[in-house]
Amino acid sequence: MPKDKKYGEEIDIKKYQNENSVSLGEMNFGLWLSEKRVLLTHILISILILVSAGFFIYSAYQFYIYSKDSSDKTPVVNNVSSPHNMTKDLVIEAPQYIKSGDRYDLIVKITNPNDKFSANFDSCFNLSGHEFTCANSFILPGETKYIFALGKAVTDDIKTLTYNNKNVVWQRIDAHAILDWPSFSADRLNFSYTNVNFYSISDGNYNSASSGNILEFNAQNSSAYSYYDVPLNIALYEGSQLVSVNTYHLQNFLSGETRNVKINWPGNFSNVRAEIVPNLNILDDSVYLKYQGSVTS
Secondary structure, eight states, rough: OOTTTTTTTOOOOOGGGOOOOOOHHHHHHHHHHTTTTHHHHHHHHHHHHHHHHHHHHHHHHHHHHHHHHHHSSEEEEEEEGEEEGGGOOOOEOOOOOEEEETTTEEEEEEEEOOOSEEEEEEEEEEEEEEEEEEEEEEEEEEEEEEEEEHHHHHHHHGGGGGEEEEEEEEEEEETTTSSSSHHHHHHHOEEEEEEEEEEGGGGSSSSOOOOSSEEEEEEOSSSOOEEEEEEEEEEEEEEEEEEEEEEEEEEETTOOOOOEEEEEHHHHOOSOOOEEEOOOOTOGGBOOOOOOOOOOO
């Protein structure tokens, strides 16, 4: 019987090919996957646990930040608060008074030394140790401003005038909504005053037989915002001395608009300069006009 030459020869399994079935490589991978199934399952579960733990830690941190920010927005009344919300007291100068006819203008200068807090409060002028007049006011972070009580009839001794704040409520600036307070403030209070001229009616600059003065200037709203009402605090100085104060309101003052303002100003003055400052609470959403487009002057 002839011996088969291939009998007993070593078969190279790597040369095995079957186009209609699973390849040897796929079979080996399947076998390896079957043998390592438990280990791979444990590895996958571990990865999922680590990912879940990471998301949980991140969520917990974000919740902490949110809770912290929410507490920051809570008003701080009269500095009674946690150390995180402590504020410095407002700096109040001695009140002044200026006689205007048979009435008095009462004036006080206040500075807010806190650059992250605004304040709302009742500003109260007192005479002879008693409360004479109070009005709600505000002050922005880092602001120095005058507060006026104009045209008051005074029967007590005016030299007993004193001033105090009541019901002070502090509000921390939301650092997420307002990243940079100086830029935020400058963008919204971008007003300019040009051609400022103060003259006597009797100078011949104004056709009238009346006596008195005129303050005239152009006010321009160079900000991107329009406002229902922009109150202006106006102070007259002779040198460094404050000699008179007044207020003026620019109603429906649109972005890009320029207005010519003329104000009758009683009294006798010489060589005065006018200081014009907006008294506008830009942190109050109600002061902004809804979008109406800008005005080109």
